Amino acid sequence: MRTKTPIAPLSRAELVSLSNDIRLACMRISRRVRFESDRELPPHHFSVLARLEDTARTNSELADIERVSAPSMKRTTTALVAAGYVSRADDPTDGRQVILSLTAEGRKALRRIRRHRDEWMLSRFEHLTDEERELLQRAADVLAKVASE
Template sequence: MTAKPAQPVSRPELVEMANDIRLACMRISRRVRFESDQELPPHQFSVLARLEDAPRTNSELADIERVSAPSMKRTTSCLVDAGFVSRADDPLDRRQVILSLTPPGRRAVARVRRHRDEWMLERFATLTEDELALLHRASAVLAKVASK
């Protein structure tokens, strides 16, 4: 049996699909952030995840997260107070402070990710094998869309 060629998608159908996918992704993102774990607010977790890659300054983090420098300083101060982040003077520029993830910070990132994965897996448990296979294929396409 041969596969049928794909039918062209009209512009209105593409617009509707774009809207549906965007809304579904936003809802999933919001729910996984707020319902899967209450240990860390989403903005704090995001900063910890950024520090997992490499130590950074408040300015670098503010640029990456697209927030103001004072807002980032408040966020990182809370994370330092919680023991998830450490501060050190920049050896090249004494005006800067280098922020690094501590071992408890690494454990917190792993714990939040595990809770988020568990939240998603609970939803996957209600899907059929065909739906799971479709999501598997769609995840690669969505990653491609997100990378552009």
């Protein structure tokens, strides 16, 4: 039976270096999966569609969630309405507000883009060894923990 060699704790400088390496790798993967897997919609448009997937929202709610200005969100949702991905309806309780929701075409676009993104990632994973895939599974669990804190 093999015993594991204890791992020495990282120094502050090593921890800073590791956090930088992980942050940059995550950013690069995120950027590549967004820009190379699908050119149908800009990433911020996809993000708004995803925010509307489970519930209708107002422009103000979307702007708060996405941390953008109200005029910027209005431009984004106007483009999504023009493309047929989002529909507008008057808010029954506040005539100044508009309720935005996904159309059937918007739902199809979300599924299509997600499928393209999954395929892009899968094409990268196919070339990895079983050991590398196992390591990535463990890393995904740790990164999910880091993201939730």
